[in-house]
Amino acid sequence: MSKQKPALGLLVVFMAAFLLGAYFTFASVQGDYGLFRRIQIEAEAQVLRDERDRLMAEVAAMRNKTHRLSDTYLDLDLLDQQARDVLGLVRADEVVLR
Numbered sequence: 001m002s003k004q005k006p007a008l009g010l011l012v013v014f015m016a017a018f019l020l021g022a023y024f025t026f027a028s029v030q031g032d033y034g035l036f037r038r039i040q041i042e043a044e045a046q047v048l049r050d051e052r053d054r055l056m057a058e059v060a061a062m063r064n065k066t067h068r069l070s071d072t073y074l075d076l077d078l079l080d081q082q083a084r085d086v087l088g089l090v091r092a093d094e095v096v097l098r
Contacts (some may be wrong), residue, residue: 031034068075069082082090090096 027034031037065078067073068078
């Protein structure tokens with residue numbers, strides 16, 4: 001009987017070590033700070049960077065149009081285009097097809 005107790009104790013120690021190892025492995029892969037979460041966060045960050053870049057380009061285009069229609073600089077072609085698009089204006093010598 002004295003040989004059974006050390007074997008049983010050793011089995012318990014190995015089983016506890018195995019369970020702790022399995023727990024930490026699972027947590028490192030699927031936990032809140034695991035590999036899958038990191039990949040998900042990086043993908044979300046890339047989507048947000050793309051959206052930021054798109055919005056910055058849109059803001060730059062709006063600033064350009066605002067500058068071109070300002071009092072200090074007037075782009076007559078842009079003014080003509082805006083009058084046609086927004087107000088629906090046409091010149092007297094033009095034919096409108098719908």
